[in-house]
Structures are given as structure tokens and as C-alpha cells.
Amino acid sequence: MNALTPFGPLRARATVRSFSLATAALLLGLLLLAVLPRTVVAQGANAEDPEASPVWQQLRASLFQQRPIATGDDSQIGLEAPVRAEDAAIVPISVSTRFEQTPERHVRKLWLVIDNNPSPVGAVFTFTPDSGKADIETRVRVDAYTHVRAIAELNTGELMMSTRFVKASGGCSAPPGKDQAAAMATLGKMRFRVDGDVRARQPVLAQLMISHPNNSGLVMDQLTRHFTPAHFVRRIEVSYAGKPILTAEVDFSISENPNFRFYFVPEGEGELRAEVVDTNDLRFDTAVRLQPGS
Amino acid sequence: MGARDGTYLRCLVAGVFLASALAQAADSDLPMHEIAPGVFVHEGRHAPWGEAANGDVANLGFIVGERCVAVIDSGGSPGLGEALRRAVAQRTARPVCYVINTHVHPDHVLGNRAFEANGADRPQFVGHVRLTAALTARAPAYLAALEREFGVTRDAALIVYPDLQVADRLQLDLGNRTIELRAWPTAHTDNDLTVFDTATATLFAGDLVFAAHLPVVDGKLLGWLEVLSVLEGLTVDRVVPGHGAISAAWPAAVAPQRKYLESLRDQVRAAIRAGRTIGEAVASIPSPDNWLLVDEFHRRNVTASFAELEWED
Numbered sequence: 058m059n060a061l062t063p064f065g066p067l068r069a070r071a072t073v074r075s076f077s078l079a080t081a082a083l084l085l086g087l088l089l090l091a092v093l094p095r096t097v098v099a100q101g102a103n104a105e106d107p108e109a110s111p112v113w114q115q116l117r118a119s120l121f122q123q124r125p126i127a128t129g130d131d132s133q134i135g136l137e138a139p140v141r142a143e144d145a146a147i148v149p150i151s152v153s154t155r156f157e158q159t160p161e162r163h164v165r166k167l168w169l170v171i172d173n174n175p176s177p178v179g180a181v182f183t184f185t186p187d188s189g190k191a192d193i194e195t196r197v198r199v200d201a202y203t204h205v206r207a208i209a210e211l212n213t214g215e216l217m218m219s220t221r222f223v224k225a226s227g228g229c230s231a232p233p234g235k236d237q238a239a240a241m242a243t244l245g246k247m248r249f250r251v252d253g254d255v256r257a258r259q260p261v262l263a264q265l266m267i268s269h270p271n272n273s274g275l276v277m278d279q280l281t282r283h284f285t286p287a288h289f290v291r292r293i294e295v296s297y298a299g300k301p302i303l304t305a306e307v308d309f310s311i312s313e314n315p316n317f318r319f320y321f322v323p324e325g326e327g328e329l330r331a332e333v334v335d336t337n338d339l340r341f342d343t344a345v346r347l348q349p350g351s
Numbered sequence: 352m353g354a355r356d357g358t359y360l361r362c363l364v365a366g367v368f369l370a371s372a373l374a375q376a377a378d379s380d381l382p383m384h385e386i387a388p389g390v391f392v393h394e395g396r397h398a399p400w401g402e403a404a405n406g407d408v409a410n411l412g413f414i415v416g417e418r419c420v421a422v423i424d425s426g427g428s429p430g431l432g433e434a435l436r437r438a439v440a441q442r443t444a445r446p447v448c449y450v451i452n453t454h455v456h457p458d459h460v461l462g463n464r465a466f467e468a469n470g471a472d473r474p475q476f477v478g479h480v481r482l483t484a485a486l487t488a489r490a491p492a493y494l495a496a497l498e499r500e501f502g503v504t505r506d507a508a509l510i511v512y513p514d515l516q517v518a519d520r521l522q523l524d525l526g527n528r529t530i531e532l533r534a535w536p537t538a539h540t541d542n543d544l545t546v547f548d549t550a551t552a553t554l555f556a557g558d559l560v561f562a563a564h565l566p567v568v569d570g571k572l573l574g575w576l577e578v579l580s581v582l583e584g585l586t587v588d589r590v591v592p593g594h595g596a597i598s599a600a601w602p603a604a605v606a607p608q609r610k611y612l613e614s615l616r617d618q619v620r621a622a623i624r625a626g627r628t629i630g631e632a633v634a635s636i637p638s639p640d641n642w643l644l645v646d647e648f649h650r651r652n653v654t655a656s657f658a659e660l661e662w663e664d
Contacts, residue, residue, distance in 0.1 A: 137630065139630070139633075143633065143650040143651035143653075143654050144651045144654045144655050145492075146655075147629070147654050147655065147658050149628065149629045149630040149633070149654070151628070151630065194628060194630075196629065196658070200492070201495070235537070235540070235541060235569055235570050235571065235655065235659075236537045236541040236570060236571060237481070237484055237485070237488070237541065238481070238541070239537065239541075239571075243662075248662075252626040253626070266661065266662070268662070312658070314658065314662070316658075316661075318628065
């Protein structure tokens with residue numbers, strides 16, 4: 058938080074040519090100082106108490122009702138996000154579950170929530186025991202200073218949450234993409250990347266890249282006075298050898314060119330396959346054949 | 352004295368200092384230098400847009416012809432635009448006929464509002480053919496930031512869109528003085544426009560050229576390097592960068608920028624090849640020396656470049 062923010066209104070008038078106005082500015086400045094400490098405390102409380110967020114209180118009630126949610130235990134579920142969004146259009150987020158995924162106890166669903174975005178539920182991921190690790194890494198847009206949360210639901214019904222506070226960056230950094238024409242030109246191109254040794258019955262790290270502008274539909278075209286239609290990736294299904302390993306219901310909080318890193322456990326030879334549907338019902342798919350070593 | 356009282360005291364001292372700085376600013380005009388006959392430039396401060404008084408961080412300029420004046424970038428707030436408008440009026444009685452924006456960033460466009468006069472005196476606003484779309488997409492973020500950082504009440508009319516769009520090249524006549532506008536492929540942003548004053552061979556490069564202030568990638572790193580190659584080949588007497596000192600030594604002046612962008616490209620490519628995540632690349636690629644605002648923009652550049660370069664074949 059820029060500590061000088063409360064002085065903004067005064068600085069905006071800095072070019073007024075009048076000594077008496079400058080004197081008034083001095084007095085007003087001193088007046089503002091009197092209320093400054095309280096303002097700082099209030100903002101600090103907002104940043105430090107994720108439970109106090111009004112958006113979260115509403116979401117919690119509608120998604121999880123009165124069910125208990127374990128918080129503050131990063132030994133179970135970890136969330137990594139930068140303290141400051143260096144580029145508001147591309148904020149890397151990674152979630153890691155720190156216990157083994159077994160048929161008896163595994164993460165079934167994972168919500169990624171960005172409280173102060175226009176649509177706070179950025180993604181809902183579904184895992185299976187074949188995911189190996191319920192870890193996910195992606196990139197999101199961040200509209201404003203906000204809490205970011207990962208809430209995991211286990212097959213046992215347990216809920217656990219990890220939260221980070223992300224500060225939006227300065228004004229040069231805005232959520233829209235960098236080259237709108239280019240983004241449309243390559244729409245639907247997809248790529249898998251699988252690094253390292255692929256071994257049977259061991260979690261393998263894979264990356265799925267989808268070329269898509271992921272337009273929010275919240276931007277008004279100044280010439281037509283119409284909103285640019287929303288056009289974003291809505292659903293992703295990843296399978297290996299015909300078995301589902303990850304599905305994701307996502308929205309425009311996910312950055313342009315959606316990118317996901319995740320794990321899966323191959324039993325034997327098979328095809329890693331992704332099917333993607335966007336809000337215009339355009340469908341894209343890609344696949345790569347893998348031959349795990351033993 | 353408790354910790355809280357200590358905070359009070361520090362705030363008070365800072366407040367008095369700020370207030371006296373304000374009183375000084377209130378009595379001074381926007382400093383302008385006539386860098387060539389009829390070519391005036393105001394050098395912005397090296398600071399992030401939201402942290403400088405009036406958003407005064409970009410270089411602003413104007414060119415005076417026999418008929419009228421072209422303003423090149425209007426400043427980072429309506430207040431700064433107003434100061435620039437007065438600075439023009441103090442130096443010439445001729446009207447402003449064009450307000451040209453070199454690209455979408457707030458420190459270059461948010462003073463436009465001050466030049467919107469009624470009736471026949473309204474200048475034409477000029478930008479890259481993709482400026483309208485880029486500005487539209489950022490307008491809500493800019494209005495929110497103007498309010499948050501400068502206390503300017505939100506008003507959609509504060510964002511002034513171009514009337515005249517440049518897809519490739521355009522010549523404008525200021526009265527016996529021609530300026531040449533050129534729209535570029537995606538580089539610093541996807542809507543970069545340069546202005547060349549033929550009378551004095553002065554190039555206003557916008558943020559395609561940075562001096563001292565670390566270059567910021569908000570378009571396409573590889574595209575920017577290509578555009579730089581073309582700019583380096585131009586015959587000009589002086590270049591006004593978007594940020595930093597005006598230079599006559601061209602293309603030597605842009606060598607540090609090329610070096611930084613190439614090193615950024617090479618290091619990000621290496622991180623991608625090594626299978627690093629975007630976050631790991633941001634944490635591991637070292638900051639460059641000899642630039643200002645590295646803490647504010649280097650990690651951002653790594654982030655944006657990574658998202659671009661991971662799609663390379």
C-alpha cells in the first residue's frame with residue numbers, strides 16, 4: 058500500500074497558482090494526518106483478516122454453508138502467490154497439497170477464489186486418485202487489492218483453505234492482454250509439455266497451454282457502445298489412457314492464453330488428452346502419446 | 352513515547368515536508384525546454400505513475416507550426432494536462448490543433464481531457480489504430496487508479512479517445528511545418544506511434560525508447576527488438592524518449608536498452624528451456640544494473656516475456 062495515498066487529492070491540485078490555496082492545502086494536509094493512523098489500521102485489518110472480506114462471507118455461505126473449513130495449516134495445503142501483482146494480467150498462482158492422494162483420502166475439488174475480481178470464483182478443479190498430486194499452477198488476472206484463496210474439499214468431506222493477499226500493481230499494469238489482434242489470430246492452438254522421465258505409477262508433471270484471448274465481456278467498445286462479447290475458456294477435461302485426471306471449470310479470471318501445470322499417474326502406455334470448450338461452444342483438443350518407463 | 356506516537360511524529364514531519372513542497376509546486380509553472388526551434392519538451396520524473404505528484408513521469412512535448420500546435424502526450428492526470436495546456440498558451444497564441452498520444456499508458460494519455468475545449472477550438476486527438484481498443488480495455492482500471500492515487504472523481508469523460516487513427520503513416524501540417532506519424536507493430540505496447548518533426552529532424556519516440564528508466568514490456572519483447580532495429584537505422588538529429596533525457600547521439604543512446612531487452616530475452620528463454628515455472632523465473636533472473644525503477648518493473652518484464660516466449664517453437 059502506498060502510504061501517501063491519502064494525500065492524493067492534494068497532489069492533484071499541486072499546480073494551482075495561489076499562495077492562499079497552498080496554505081489551505083497545508084492545513085488540509087495536517088487535518089488528513091489526524092485521520093491517517095486510523096485509515097492505515099483499517100486497511101491493515103482488511104489485508105490481515107481474510108475472514109472479514111464481505112465477498113468471501115457471501116461466497117462461503119453459498120458454496121460451503123456452515124461446514125467447518127480448516128485454515129492456517131499450510132502443512133496440508135499450500136498457496137503461493139506474489140505479494141504484489143507485478144503484471145496484473147499475469148499473476149502466477151500455485152496450489153500444492155502436501156499429502157499423498159490415495160483412494161481412501163484425496164482432494165476431490167479445489168476452488169480458486171479471487172475475492173475482488175468481477176467474478177470471484179476463478180476456477181473449480183476436480184481431481185481423482187489418478188491425479189497423483191492435487192497440485193495445480195496457473196495464472197490469473199487481478200483487478201484490485203485482493204485476497205486469493207484455495208479451498209480444497211476431500212472425498213472425506215473435509216474442507217481446508219489457504220489464503221494470500223495480493224496487491225495490485227501500478228496503473229501501467231492492467232488486466233487486459235497485450236496484443237488483442239494477435240490473441241484472436243492464434244485462438245485454439247494448444248500445446249502439452251511433459252518434462253523429465255515419465256515413469257509408470259509415479260506422478261508426472263505436465264503443462265497444458267491454450268492460446269485464447271479469454272475476454273471477460275466487461276469491456277465496452279467506445280465506437281459501438283456495445284460490450285465486447287465475453288469469450289473465454291469455460292471447461293477443460295484432461296484424461297490419460299481414457300481415465301479422467303483433471304477437469305477444470307474456469308472463467309475470465311484466468312489470464313489470456315490459459316496455462317495449467319498439474320500431475321497425473323500413468324499406469325502404462327497411453328494418450329494424454331485435453332479437450333477444451335469455450336463460451337462460444339468452440340471445441341479444441343490436443344493429445345500426446347506417452348510410453349512410461351518402469 | 353509509544354510506537355504509535357512515533358508513527359504520528361514521522362507522519363507529521365513527512366506531512367509538513369510534503370505541504371511545503373506543495374506550496375512550491377503551486378507557485379511554479381510546468382518546466383519546458385525548447386530543445387530545437389519550435390520544439391518544446393517537459394521531462395517527467397523517474398517514478399511510478401501513481402507515486403509522482405500529478406502523475407508527472409513521462410516526457411511531454413509540443414511542436415509549434417505557423418498555423419497551430421501539435422501536443423505529443425498529455426500527461427498522467429487531468430491536472431498535469433491542464434498545466435501543459437497553460438505552458439503551451441504561455442509560449443504561443445496559436446491554437447492546439449492536434450493532441451497525439453504515443454500509446455495507451457496512463458502517464459501519456461490522462462491529460463487529454465484538459466485539451467477538450469468547446470466548439471471550433473477543440474483539437475483532434477490522434478493515435479495508433481489500435482489505441483481505442485487498448486484504451487477501452489484499460490479505462491475502468493485507469494479511472495479507479497485516478498481516484499485511488501490522485502483523488503480524481505470517476506468520470507468516463509476523463510478518457511478521451513482518438514478521432515484520427517493511424518494505421519501506418521500519416522502526415523499532419525501545422526502550417527509550413529510537417530510532422531510525420533508512424534504506427535508500429537506490437538512492441539512496447541500494441542499501439543506505439545512515433546512523431547517526427549521534419550523541420551528539426553526530431554523524433555518523439557514515445558516509450559519505444561527509454562533512457563535511465565528501465566524499459567517496460569507491455570506488448571511483445573521480440574517485436575520490440577525488431578522495431579528497435581528499424582529505429583536505430585533512422586537518420587535523426589535528436590530523439591525524445593518516452594522517459595529520460597533527450598539525446599543527440601543516435602543510435603548510441605538506445606544501446607543500453609537493446610542490451611537489457613536482449614539479456615531479458617536470453618535469460619527468459621533459458622528458464623523456459625530448463626522447465627522453470629513463471630514464478631521461478633521471476634525469482635531467479637537477476638536484476639540489471641545501471642537502470643532506475645528496477646524493483647518496480649524488472650519482475651514484471653520477466654513475467655510478461657515468459658508468457659510471450661513460452662509459445663516460441
